[in-house]
Amino acid sequence: MQLTPTSTPPRLEIRNLRRRFGNRQVVDDVSLTLQSGRVTCLLGPSGCGKSTTLRMIAGVDMQDSGEIYVDGKLICDTVFRIPPERRQIGLMFQDFALFPHLSVSDNVAFGLKGSNDEKRARVEELLAKVNLGWAIDKYPHLLSGGEQQRIALARALAPRPRIMLMDEPFSGLDNRLRDGIRDETLAVLKEEDTAVLLVTHEPEEAMRMADEIALMRDGVIVQQGAPYNIYNAPKDKQAVAFFSDINVIRSVSNGALTDTPFGQFLTPGLADGAPVEIVIRPQHLKLDFDRDGKGPLPTPSDGVAARGLVTRARFMGNESLVEFKMDHDGSALKVTVPNVFLPKKDTPLWLTIRRDRCFVFPADA
Known part of the structure; x- marks a missing residue:
């Protein structure tokens, strides 16, 4: 120019x-x-x-x-x-x-x-x-x-x-x-x-x-x-991932939507059957303490919460890092929690997701 x-x-x-x-x-x-x-x-x-x-x-x-x-x-x-x-x-x-x-x-x-x-x-x-x-x-x-x-x-x-x-x-x-x-x-x-x-x-x-x-x-x-x-x-x-730890939820596109344990996400421009990765940082997953962890799993269309079992919890100084194995598909997710929160291994807890903080990308080849 x-x-x-x-x-x-x-x-x-x-x-x-x-x-x-x-x-x-x-x-x-x-x-x-x-x-x-x-x-x-x-x-x-x-x-x-x-x-x-x-x-x-x-x-x-x-x-x-x-x-x-x-x-x-x-x-x-x-x-x-x-x-x-x-x-x-x-x-x-x-x-x-x-x-x-x-x-x-x-x-x-x-x-x-x-x-x-x-x-x-x-x-x-x-x-x-x-x-x-x-x-x-x-x-x-x-x-x-x-x-x-x-x-x-x-x-x-x-x-x-x-x-x-x-x-x-x-x-x-x-x-x-x-x-x-x-x-x-x-x-x-x-x-x-x-x-x-x-x-x-x-x-x-x-x-x-x-x-x-x-x-x-x-x-x-x-x-x-x-x-x-x-x-x-x-x-x-x-x-x-260059700026922070990430969680990756994998699914496929179907009718410009993809199903996840946390509900459906829009996937505009992706063909049916195309693999999708939904990326979210650990600080944007939240624990839902209003659930007791013993109730029935929500269906994917609920878009409210998904349950997992604690696999490890560590105190990091000003926050705690809690790792989960999700009931839905066995995938691993990490959550950061302010202050000290160290649940025992295999404790069932429900997670919610900040949908406005999720990034939807075509899956890596």
């Missing part, structure tokens, strides 16, 4: 990037745009092509085809290539790669141009933003992992990059520190109005940080949108 003269181009745009290693297509026709002041998370399992995409944007790897633009200007295709150091793109990785023989001040100033006074002013400005002004003359080995991560952020931001690429930058931090460090990092990046592309395999991190998530699988972006939309309107079963 052609931009009109008054349109503001995205800070970063990648078009149809492809990269193959041997017989494996690692990145396959990936397109993405980033806006200044916003965080986009490239989310997916290990080996799906996230880091390779990041490396091509940074210029440390070369795409087989496709184009990369910054502020509407071409910086790389398969013929023309601006070198990495001239792309105004910052990089942060899991290992902070601070220079151990340089002070914090010299680490942050590394690569800066200008007079010594100008460099010192920029260093002091950034260290104040990350609350480490007191460490300006210390050396990295005297700082904690979280403090070193914030120094790495300050160093990456020092040259005022238009774009920040972050590859699993928080995965080496202690879980107790991670949330605070992520929030501080996000605040600084927003204040600097930097366009951010964050690579992660952790859905919680993407949901916490991202303005937009690009879900990647097998070298392809399979779904893209705001975290709320990705979570609540997933494209397929794999997308649901």
Whole structure:
């Protein structure tokens, strides 16, 4: 699509990037745009092509085809290539790669141009933003992992990059520190109005940080949108499962409907006899304590409750996970219950289902 003269181009745009290693297509026709002041998370399992995409944007790897633009200007295709150091793109990785023989001040100033006074002013400005002004003359080995991560952020931001690429930058931090460090990092990046592309395999991190998530699988972006939309309107079963545990109820389509122990579900567009999978997260199954577990089973058309026997119950900290074997077909379902609820094995209980929280998909081939 052609931009009109008054349109503001995205800070970063990648078009149809492809990269193959041997017989494996690692990145396959990936397109993405980033806006200044916003965080986009490239989310997916290990080996799906996230880091390779990041490396091509940074210029440390070369795409087989496709184009990369910054502020509407071409910086790389398969013929023309601006070198990495001239792309105004910052990089942060899991290992902070601070220079151990340089002070914090010299680490942050590394690569800066200008007079010594100008460099010192920029260093002091950034260290104040990350609350480490007191460490300006210390050396990295005297700082904690979280403090070193914030120094790495300050160093990456020092040259005022238009774009920040972050590859699993928080995965080496202690879980107790991670949330605070992520929030501080996000605040600084927003204040600097930097366009951010964050690579992660952790859905919680993407949901916490991202303005937009690009879900990647097998070298392809399979779904893209705001975290709320990705979570609540997933494209397929794999997308649901990437963000949480799931239950799968299997059936077949018949007259645009499918029967389940919890009643009928609509299956528009599926042929009669087509296998169907109804996916629901454990927190959206509920225990029906108004039943005593001894009455007759409801028919599938009741759409109210189905009975199962407890196979295992575990306390998970702020909730309990209860597993069932369903009477209807022997299938296994998992339910999360707030607080402590640990029924004994083989206890019969009735389950109800949040139909508005179910996802109906054609079954995997």
